[in-house]
Amino acid sequence: MIILLLIICNILFIPLLLIGVINKIKALLQTRVGAPVLQPFYDIVKFLRKGETISETASWVFIWTPRVTLGIGIMAAALVPWSGLQLPPAWWPATNLLLALYLLGMSKFLGMLAAMDTGSAFGGLGASREATISVLVEPALLIGLGSLAVGAGSMDLAAIYAHPMHPLVAALIGAALLIAALAELSRMPVDDPTTHLELTMVHEAMILENSGRNLALTEYAVALRSCIYFGLAAQTLWRVWPGFSEQSSWMQYLAGLGGLFALGIAVAIAEGVLVKLNWRRVPNFLILATVFSLCAALLAVTR
Amino acid sequence: MDIPDIPGGFAYWCGAALFAWLIITVGGLYLRRSHSLFFPICFALGSLLILLCAILGTTGTVALPLPSYLGDAGITFTNDPLSRWFLGIIGLVGIPVAGFSPGYFRHLQERIAVGVVWSGLALLFISMVGVVLSANAIVFMVAWELMALSSFLLVASEHSSRHIRHAALVYLGATRAGTAFLMAGFLWAHQLTGSWAFADWHLTGVAAIGPAFLILLGLLTKAGSWPFHLWLPIAHPAAPAPVSAVMSGVMIKTAIYAMIRLFVIGDHLSAPYLGVVILLLGAISAFWGVLFALLQHDLKRLLAYSSVENIGIIMMGIGIAIVGREMALPALALLGLGAALLHTLNHAIFKSLLFLGCGAVDAQTHLRDVEYMGGLLRRMPWTGAGFIVGSAAICSLPPMNGFVSEWLLYNGFFELALHGPTAIVRLGAILLMGWLALVGALALATFTKAVGVVFLGLPRSAAAEKAVEADKGMLAAQLALAVCCALFGVLAVLVLQPLGQVTALLGPGKALATYWTIPLPLLVILLVTLVAAITLGVVWLARGRKTERYITWECGFGTLNARMQYSAASFAQPIVRLFGGLYHYVMRIDRRGQNKRHFPDEMSAEMTHEPYLETRVYSPLLSGIRRLASSFLLLLQGGSIHQYLFYMLLVLALLCWVGVRG
Numbered sequence: 001m002i003i004l005l006l007i008i009c010n011i012l013f014i015p016l017l018l019i020g021v022i023n024k025i026k027a028l029l030q031t032r033v034g035a036p037v038l039q040p041f042y043d044i045v046k047f048l049r050k051g052e053t054i055s056e057t058a059s060w061v062f063i064w065t066p067r068v069t070l071g072i073g074i075m076a077a078a079l080v081p082w083s084g085l086q087l088p089p090a091w092w093p094a095t096n097l098l099l100a101l102y103l104l105g106m107s108k109f110l111g112m113l114a115a116m117d118t119g120s121a122f123g124g125l126g127a128s129r130e131a132t133i134s135v136l137v138e139p140a141l142l143i144g145l146g147s148l149a150v151g152a153g154s155m156d157l158a159a160i161y162a163h164p165m166h167p168l169v170a171a172l173i174g175a176a177l178l179i180a181a182l183a184e185l186s187r188m189p190v191d192d193p194t195t196h197l198e199l200t201m202v203h204e205a206m207i208l209e210n211s212g213r214n215l216a217l218t219e220y221a222v223a224l225r226s227c228i229y230f231g232l233a234a235q236t237l238w239r240v241w242p243g244f245s246e247q248s249s250w251m252q253y254l255a256g257l258g259g260l261f262a263l264g265i266a267v268a269i270a271e272g273v274l275v276k277l278n279w280r281r282v283p284n285f286l287i288l289a290t291v292f293s294l295c296a297a298l299l300a301v302t303r
Numbered sequence: 304m305d306i307p308d309i310p311g312g313f314a315y316w317c318g319a320a321l322f323a324w325l326i327i328t329v330g331g332l333y334l335r336r337s338h339s340l341f342f343p344i345c346f347a348l349g350s351l352l353i354l355l356c357a358i359l360g361t362t363g364t365v366a367l368p369l370p371s372y373l374g375d376a377g378i379t380f381t382n383d384p385l386s387r388w389f390l391g392i393i394g395l396v397g398i399p400v401a402g403f404s405p406g407y408f409r410h411l412q413e414r415i416a417v418g419v420v421w422s423g424l425a426l427l428f429i430s431m432v433g434v435v436l437s438a439n440a441i442v443f444m445v446a447w448e449l450m451a452l453s454s455f456l457l458v459a460s461e462h463s464s465r466h467i468r469h470a471a472l473v474y475l476g477a478t479r480a481g482t483a484f485l486m487a488g489f490l491w492a493h494q495l496t497g498s499w500a501f502a503d504w505h506l507t508g509v510a511a512i513g514p515a516f517l518i519l520l521g522l523l524t525k526a527g528s529w530p531f532h533l534w535l536p537i538a539h540p541a542a543p544a545p546v547s548a549v550m551s552g553v554m555i556k557t558a559i560y561a562m563i564r565l566f567v568i569g570d571h572l573s574a575p576y577l578g579v580v581i582l583l584l585g586a587i588s589a590f591w592g593v594l595f596a597l598l599q600h601d602l603k604r605l606l607a608y609s610s611v612e613n614i615g616i617i618m619m620g621i622g623i624a625i626v627g628r629e630m631a632l633p634a635l636a637l638l639g640l641g642a643a644l645l646h647t648l649n650h651a652i653f654k655s656l657l658f659l660g661c662g663a664v665d666a667q668t669h670l671r672d673v674e675y676m677g678g679l680l681r682r683m684p685w686t687g688a689g690f691i692v693g694s695a696a697i698c699s700l701p702p703m704n705g706f707v708s709e710w711l712l713y714n715g716f717f718e719l720a721l722h723g724p725t726a727i728v729r730l731g732a733i734l735l736m737g738w739l740a741l742v743g744a745l746a747l748a749t750f751t752k753a754v755g756v757v758f759l760g761l762p763r764s765a766a767a768e769k770a771v772e773a774d775k776g777m778l779a780a781q782l783a784l785a786v787c788c789a790l791f792g793v794l795a796v797l798v799l800q801p802l803g804q805v806t807a808l809l810g811p812g813k814a815l816a817t818y819w820t821i822p823l824p825l826l827v828i829l830l831v832t833l834v835a836a837i838t839l840g841v842v843w844l845a846r847g848r849k850t851e852r853y854i855t856w857e858c859g860f861g862t863l864n865a866r867m868q869y870s871a872a873s874f875a876q877p878i879v880r881l882f883g884g885l886y887h888y889v890m891r892i893d894r895r896g897q898n899k900r901h902f903p904d905e906m907s908a909e910m911t912h913e914p915y916l917e918t919r920v921y922s923p924l925l926s927g928i929r930r931l932a933s934s935f936l937l938l939l940q941g942g943s944i945h946q947y948l949f950y951m952l953l954v955l956a957l958l959c960w961v962g963v964r965g
Contacts, residue, residue: 048841051848055855057761059680061691064834067841071833075826092822098713099701099821101740106700109747113691116755116869119678120855124869127755131748132877135741142740146733150720155713209855212848213841283881293737301720301729 006253007085011077014257015223016040018230021261022268029272040223044216052212057119065114066210066217069107073224076103082231084249084256086158094156097145101138104225108134111218115206126205129279133190133202133286137180140289144173144180147293147300148236165239169296174237176292178263181229183286185222188271190282227260230267234259313360313382317390320352321432324425331422338408342421343401343776349425350397353432356382357391358801364438376499379438384804385568388644389435389560391801392651395787396552397428403659403780404545406773410666411543415460420543423460426453427549434557439499440489443561447485451478451525454554457546458538470541477524477534485521488514492572501564504571515574518565519581526558528618529588530916532611536595539607540671544662547603548655551610556647559617567624567640568808578629582622586738588615593745594882597752597875598912601671602661605753606654609697612742613650616712617643619735623715624809632722633812638715641806641815645798646708649791653696653705656784660690663773663781664757668766673753673871678762682770687758689781694750696788699743702823704791707799713739714818745878752874761865793823872910879912887913 020037027034036042054063078087079095086095112130115123149155152163183190186203193203207218238244238259244252277285323345331342360382367378382390404424408417430453433446455478459471489499492514496504506514520531527535535555539547562581565571592611599605620643627635663686670676680687692703699705713736720732762768772778791798799816806815857863879888889911896904 048844049848050845051850052845053851053853056852057678057855059684059687059759061680061759067834067837068830070837071830074833075830094820096710096821098710102699102701102706105698105743105747106695109695109698109700109751112751113754113759116751117680117759118855119760119863119865119868120857121867121869122856124755124760124874127751128869128874128877131744131751131874132881135744135748135878135881138740138744139737143733143737146717146720146736149717150729150733153721155717212850213845217837217841279877290737294734297730297733301726301733 003085003088007078007087010083010085011074011224014083014260015220015227016044018227018261018264019223022264025265025268026272029269044220047216048213050212052214055118055209058117058209062114062117062209063214065110066214066221069110070217070221072103072107073221076100077224077228080228080232081158081161082228082235083260084161084235084253095158096155097149097157097160098155100157101141104228107221111206118209120209122205122208126202129202130206133183133282136283136286137183137289140176140293141180143290143297144176144293147297148173150300161235162245164242164245166299167240167242169299170236170239172292172296174233174240176289176296177229177233177236179286179289181226181233182267184229185226187267189274189277189285192276230263231256231260234263313356313363314365316352316356316360317432320349320356321429323349323352324429327425328422328429331418331425334418335416337418338405338412340405342418343405346421346425347398347401349428350394350401353390353397354394357387357394360387376439376441378442379500380436380442381438382436383808385560385564385808386435388648388802388805389556390432392556392648393428393431393435393553396549396651396655399655399659399780399783400545400549402776402783403662406777407544407662407666411461414463415543420457420460420546423453423457424546424549427457427554431553431557435560439501440493441499444486444489448482450554450557451482454550458542460543460546461541467541470537474534474538477531481521481524483521484517484524488517488521491517501571506571507573508575511572511574515566515572515577518572519562519577522558522561523584526555526614526618527611528584528614529591529611530920532588532592533917533921535611536604536607540601540603544658544665548658551607551658552651552655555610555614556651559614559621559643559647562621563640563643567621567628578622578625581618582626585615585618585622586735588612588618589742590615590738593742593749594885595914597745597749598879600673600871602664602673602753602757603671605749606657606661609746609749610654612746613646613654613697616709616742617646617650620646620712620715623719626719630724632718633810635715635718635722636809637806637812637815638711638718638818640809641802642708642712642715644805645711645802648798649696649704649708652784652787652791653693656689656693656781656788657697659777659781659784660686660693663777666777667773668770670764670766673756675764676757676762676767677760677865677868679767679770680758683772685778686773686781689785690758691754692785692788694754696792698747698750702789702792702827704788706792707795707819709739709743710821711818748875748878752871756871756874760868761863763865763868793827795819795823876910886915
């Protein structure tokens with residue numbers, strides 16, 4: 001029961017808190033005071049209580065997508081052990097890594113359709129780039145998580161993370177997951193979440209037409225997805241330390257959350273220091289994730 | 304007719320279905336231009352009977368006692384779980400096609416003879432049933448040829464147009480080449496075993512290499528696998544939509560049936576390397592097909608290339624099934640075969656749904672090029688919804704049916720990665736998982752593009768703007784297939800249980816259904832509840848606030864028009880550029896005017912690609928053959944009667960000599 005409550009709290013509070021922390025650190029790096037850490041919560045509440053403007057061109061796809069993607073996001077966040085917590089087997093048999101990836105794929109599919117639904121040039125641009133990023137990232141994710149699964153002898157995510165990992169494999173796949181997360185969540189250096197310039201944006205271009213509740217739900221779903229990706233990366237990176245799986249489950253949970261926020265801070269610092277890559281050079285960066293995953297696969301099969 | 308050994312009366316039902324189709328075949332030739340409802344009703348009846356036959360039928364053999372001038376091969380049919388699986392696919396696609404066609408043919412009535420198309424369609428179904436039931440090579444070959452010819456006639460339905468005649472000829476050429484290889488393989492196998500019956504063929508080792516690979520070549524041509532896929536994107540756009548749906552959804556699958564029958568089940572032809580070759584060709588097909596699908600602007604060509612992709616996925620399943628049998632990994636063989644068969648069924652459902660959707664768009668707008676479409680979801684809401692469901696299914700997104708079959712395939716690769724004999728094999732298996740993910744991501748891009756450009760946004764032409772929803776029969780057909788997509792995904796057990804009977808042909812072992820551990824029904828119930836709760840929540844929170852309809856943001860430049868939207872070409876461009884080396888992708892941008900850098904008067908962009916397989920392999924090959932035909936063969940066949948008489952004399956002498964030698 002406690003686990004269920006914790007999972008619900010995780011889903012409700014951690015994602016937006018993570019975004020708030022990232023924004024605060026970025027502001028501090030730019031010697032601004034910045035918005036309060038809880039600002040994303042205020043924003044969501046504000047958006048939810050506002051009216052909505054919908055494009056005349058839009059159809060039901062546009063109206064229903066944020067609701068469905070948030071539903072999928074909540075479900076994925078409940079099923080994937082990104083915070084080290086896993087639903088008891090009596091309630092949910094197993095979270096297969098393919099189910100997790102393909103559920104996120106479904107929300108991506110709907111998101112891209114909703115972006116193209118309004119007939120704006122921006123929507124198509126964002127959707128096209130999102131599709132490109134997913135072509136570059138999906139193989140890396142599957143090879144990486146697949147080689148972890150081969151090590152553990154099961155494609156169940158809980159079993160994968162319960163099994164001790166080779167430190168080098170964990171480091172490589174953690175890095176690959178992190179790069180994948182940066183790309184999937186439109187963070188620097190792949191996308192700049194703060195600009196509204198069509199040359200640079202991916203995610204912002206897709207949600208340019210969203211307003212009110214529609215925007216709130218979309219932002220929340222994206223925050224949830226960030227948590228799932230960064231959380232999995234943190235969980236994997238923690239396992240570079242072989243003693244991690246011997247700690248008590250509470251320690252693991254707290255360490256996992258700590259790792260998540262540490263990654264968030266690292267991302268914020270990177271966003272403060274790095275410049276955004278030219279869109280044409282993004283593939284060169286993302287291919288790194290595949291290379292890391294391939295190396296990990298090589299280690300996983302030879303051991 | 305003497306049929307004592309038929310349990311369950313399956314042969315009578317099957318016979319009734321064939322009879323119903325035969326009536327159409329003959330009747331269509333007499334009522335050439337008739338739009339009578341007799342055709343679709345009779346056609347649906349035949350399909351329903353075949354479907355029932357598949358669900359309720361039992362295993363048995365029927366030998367028709369006709370005068371046997373076929374040597375030792377009788378006219379024999381067998382029905383076993385594998386045949387029934389494919390009978391089910393034929394019936395399941397036949398019913399919606401019957402519902403869809405009357406409405407669709409109406410817009411083509413100027414250009415085609417509707418009765419003749421019905422006749423060809425019925426003949427195609429009769430021959431497909433013949434192929435999957437045939438018990439020996441001769442009956443198989445006859446049905447196979449009937450299938451090739453009837454589908455050729457269907458492709459040529461609109462033969463008054465020049466490019467359709469060309470497409471039909473290309474298709475005919477491809478089937479001829481395929482049949483030649485198949486025939487050679489069958490003859491060789493007969494030579495080695497002394498029997499035409501598939502049941503008597505048990506060739507292993509080096510002896511099996513010749514026949515197995517010849518037969519494989521023939522089947523690959525029919526299936527449309529790389530590098531023999533070229534006829535698909537030419538023939539499919541030429542055929543009427545229901546015909547494309549049947550050809551892509553069912554007909555090319557008969558080659559899959561033959562592969563499974565001969566190479567996987569029953570140890571008929573187990574040649575070394577066969578599994579690996581099929582696996583690799585499947586992997587290349589899957590990638591190649593989806594990559595070229597992304598490049599297409601003609602919706603039907605796009606769907607045709609996507610069939611190449613899905614055939615590749617199915618062949619990967621067959622490949623690992625054979626590899627699993629060779630490596631004595633029964634779980635691998637089970638998962639591979641299960642994935643191949645289930646994806647065959649699933650692809651039949653969603654690909655016919657997509658082809659019918661494309662046909663509905665074509666019938667209502669007379670458009671094929673996606674660059675002139677757009678905004679059709681608001682004008683044709685049901686067709687659009689069906690197309691979206693089909694696209695989600697073909698991208699194997701949960702909870703649609705495609706997810707279940709790809710899941711089985713991933714599990715097959717995973718099994719190989721766990722238990723493969725060497726590290727190289729295990730690494731290869733992990734790479735194949737990544738490869739399948741790459742193919743999946745490309746499919747996602749392709750179908751997002753298709754749905755986005757065709758159904759969403761603003762209409763890009765007047766024809767698209769004025770489109771209205773298709774008629775009820777067309778909608779019912781698409782709706783039925785869309786429901787099947789969702790049903791066979793959410794309640795996968797419905798199909799996994801009968802599929803278990805087919806995979807049980809591999810020998811005793813774990814049941815296939817035990818591998819499927821994902822509680823999708825629960826997931827869907829949870830998701831629906833969550834979405835309902837979210838909807839109620841947001842509506843309640845924003846109560847009293849109004850929802851406005853307003854123009855899409857156009858940066859304040861003035862009215863937004865359809866040309867400002869992303870086109871299909873621009874959507875695909877970033878991905879197409881990534882793999883540009885594979886097809887020499889060039890984008891030429893031309894600016895004209897005084898200050899052409901900042902304020903060009905005129906600007907045009909043109910993208911070209913050169914498909915190397917066509918330009919570097921097939922074109923030289925074909926022109927070589929043509930040169931040979933016009934020089935050397937012309938000498939042989941010069942039109943002189945004396946020359947021909949001389950040939951006949953030579954052949955007679957040869958036969959005498961062979962006879963004397965004994």
